[in-house]
Amino acid sequence: MQIARYTAYGGSETVTFDDAPIPTPRPGELLIRVRAAPVTAGDARLRSGKVPRGLGLMLRLAIGWSRPRVAPGWAFSGDIAALGPGVTGFQPGQRVFGLKGFKGGAHSEYLTIRADGTVLPLPDTLSHEQGAAFFFGGLTAAEFLIDRAKLAPGERILIAGATGAVGGAAVQIARHLGATVAATASPANHALARQLGAAEVTDYRIGPPQGPFDVILDVMGSLGWNGSKPLLSPKGRLILITADLSEMLASALNRRFLTGTSKEDLASMRRPVGLHEQGGYTPVVGPVLPFAQLPEAHRIAESFHKPGNLVITMADPA
Ligand SMILES: NC(=O)c1ccc[n+]([C@@H]2O[C@H](COP(=O)([O-])OP(=O)(O)OC[C@H]3O[C@@H](n4cnc5c(N)ncnc54)[C@H](OP(=O)(O)O)[C@@H]3O)[C@@H](O)[C@H]2O)c1
Missing domain, CATH: 3.40.50.720 (NAD(P)-binding Rossmann-like Domain)
Structure with missing residues (x-):
């Protein structure tokens, strides 16, 4: 599978791709075939190291001094490809969406995540692009x-x-x-x-x-x-x-x-889902680019002038 990587703090050219084996889900984990993922302002800030004044030192202490030691990709929408041993409550083939958080890993054709972690069934009323854009x-x-x-x-x-x-x-x-x-x-x-x-x-x-x-x-x-x-x-x-x-x-x-940041736990994720079910929130999907254009997606994301959310999509499995 293809997985994105940051080689250094810097411009969008520091986003590269590696080949990697498809991971095997461990006990309690889901293997997810990623169908779409957002490229957020947060992704662009982690890559570039450009954060509001006074916060650069904290960023580098948290994610790496000389390069971002995090994997690209904060959130995802996809299909369950396999269940790890002991997983209940999810089915292979089920549509799900969720967060990998600031440590990342969603800009990848497959990912694993704990089944009791930050992952939820994707409502039928949302496409994978909307699921990626949601959180x-x-x-x-x-x-x-x-x-x-x-x-x-x-x-x-x-x-x-x-x-x-x-x-x-x-x-x-x-x-x-x-x-x-x-x-x-x-x-x-x-x-x-x-x-x-x-x-x-x-x-x-x-x-x-x-x-x-x-x-x-x-x-x-x-x-x-x-x-x-x-x-x-x-x-x-x-x-x-x-x-x-x-x-x-x-x-x-x-x-x-x-000021501050919002929580990224399962209870917090359920609230915008509830708002969506009440007709109060559906994310705007703006530019949609193929995964191969992830560097270009980063350039757009850090312009701070995109309409709605920028989403990358992964091709259908061969
Ligand atoms: N505190 C937190 O927890 C948190 C969470 C998420 C994001 N953020 C931060 O929030 C910011 C926005 O993120 P985003 O994903 O919403 O970005 P975005 O999708 O790029 O949207 C930026 C918005 O700001 C408008 N804008 C740009 N320059 C402006 C200016 N000088 N004055 C007024 N409006 C301006 C843009 O309007 P036009 O396109 O019409 O120009 C656009 O509507 C980023 O700095 C991000 O790091 C913080």
């Missing part, structure tokens, strides 16, 4: 809007950067929660933002829309606390999805300023 924005938007900002029906929210992976999920989930959504996007994406549920859309390059907002979800951190504060209602909360170290430290002292 990156869905987990982040659900946790920040519901648990952290406690977005309530009737509140007014600004989603700044509304049509990428996180923003596209946030618009839908905020609307489903009963909020009124104002969005910013570049003009090419205004129709998509409205289609996802935004009541008003403006171009972020012209300036922010008219406040006040009960919640602002700032995807790229382009407004920040100083830019958001004049737009917030007296009890308004700011969610900064992309935050640097100083912003993370400042948010620890301010209950209205929310």
Whole structure:
């Protein structure tokens, strides 16, 4: 099988392919034939080492000093090719989707994962491309809007950067929660933002829309606390999805300023699945490229201007 590898921190040319034997599932594991996988902003950041100011040292301590010692690929959607000894509750051939997490391994034609780990049956209402696209924005938007900002029906929210992976999920989930959504996007994406549920859309390059907002979800951190504060209602909360170290430290002292990362466990994964079943969230699939074009996929992912989620697809087995 073909498996991707990072050779160094750097540009997309550091993504290469190796031949490897198809793994044998150990007791309690599933062998999955990967059909589609997202190439996320997170994948691009791990490869390049480019993270918000102050976080580079932590990244290198966590995943490798001189090169990323992680395998490419955070999430996947695929079919169960084999069950390891002792596995119950799954069937060969079943469609599943899940997370390999930051240690990766989903940019590969096959992978193994613990059957009691971060893997779930793929709903019939989702294609493999949608399954691949499902969790990156869905987990982040659900946790920040519901648990952290406690977005309530009737509140007014600004989603700044509304049509990428996180923003596209946030618009839908905020609307489903009963909020009124104002969005910013570049003009090419205004129709998509409205289609996802935004009541008003403006171009972020012209300036922010008219406040006040009960919640602002700032995807790229382009407004920040100083830019958001004049737009917030007296009890308004700011969610900064992309935050640097100083912003993370400042948010620890301010209950209205929310930063951090979302949980990646099975219970957290079930929530966007529940939202999907209620009609409140279906991921936007943007560019779809074959696995062989993974380096090009990385170039697009790190532009931070893609519509929805970028997905790579694996060819049918020979
Ligand atoms: N905290 C967490 O747990 C967490 C989780 C996931 C992602 N992230 C971070 O969130 C960021 C976005 O990830 P993503 O996957 O959603 O990226 P994405 O799919 O590339 O989407 C980026 C979005 O931001 C918009 N945008 C770009 N530049 C902007 C600017 N200067 N002002 C306002 N909007 C702008 C884009 O709009 P146009 O395309 O219309 O230009 C697009 O809607 C990344 O930095 C990623 O590392 C953090």
